[in-house]
Amino acid sequence: MLDGWPPPILDPAGPDAWAIATLAWVLLAMAALVLGVVLAAMWLALSGRPELRARLGGTKAIWIGGVAFPVVVLSLLLVYGLSLTRTQSAPLRGDEMRARVTGEMWWWRVAYLDQQRRPVLHDANELHIPVGRPVVLELESGDVIHSFWVPRLAGKLDMIPGRRNIIRIQADQPGVFGGQCAEYCGGPHALMGFVVVAHPQQRFDQLMRSRLARAAAASATPQAAQGARLFQSSGCAACHRIAGTPANGLAGPDLTFVGSRRTLGAGILPNNRGTMMGWIANSQAIKPENRMPPYTLLPGEDISALAEYLEAQR
């Protein structure tokens, strides 16, 4: 099993997710109560004593049970529900950390934004955030409608082509939180997972500093290394970007930090030498219809060299 997968849906780790889970439990309890009352009334109507049955059919019972009860209960629930979830529509402060997550068939493009909302760091399928602070995500789509859902941190929000939807997520404890595309987007939609990793602030700042430095520098692997040469000659570079190398393709996930990702294939496989090789050799057997071609003609030692090269990208 992968860390944080499958994501438990009623185990909140942040304020907005907590409000949603609480509301879900309250609604469930109310539904159970109403069902109980209805069943009891039915039993009474079928086999209760005659005078009770007469009372149940009387005008008073209808006014109380059919009108007053639902009006009062539903109004109270509405007010309670709205106040519980009002933080979700609270205005943004404006100085929150921001990132852009773009849904693609069938993976996620990630860009960290600076205070001017310009992308400063590119990644894919994984988002790192600091603990205890709200993080604002700009949700977009590169093709069809997807839905961004990390159940332990926030509700669902659609990613719609041509629009930018804003969601706020927050983790109140460090950890790895699984996500899943929640709007059917064709083909391997069910295999379109996501990972959020929450770090203590200091650790997070450190990670961002080292990643920004890495992205601004040349890759530590010499371009003469066998894996680096294969990455160009096998055509990988046409679809994938690795900062500080000639690889600049945008059709597939950015691989600058792929060696340190928790998962491969958009949140679906653990990341180790074996899964990396299996993915490169034939990702179609793992995630049918995904947009990366299989490399069944590459000899084993080439797959191995490519995996070694990619593992070093971190």
Place this chain on the structure above:
Amino acid sequence: MPVADASRGKRAIERVGCASCHTIPGIGWPKGEAGPPLHGMAERALIAGRLANRPGILARFVRDAPALVPGTTMPAMPLSEEESRDVAAFLYESGK
């Protein structure tokens, strides 16, 4: 030595992702194709066409194949010694 446990072996296989390269009986997804399917492991004479098919050898092979078969494409996998024995037990049992 603790007895090998096939159900623990199955969990280990899922955790490290052997099925990204192999179609393995008893593992529903994925059904990788970079390596051979692992049906009928109990009936085979040889592992990888050259090692005697015995539990101890299979356990060592699934953990560190290149140490036993130099030049093989199957990489060393992040399993503990105990897990690799569990994995071998699962492979013998599931492919019967």
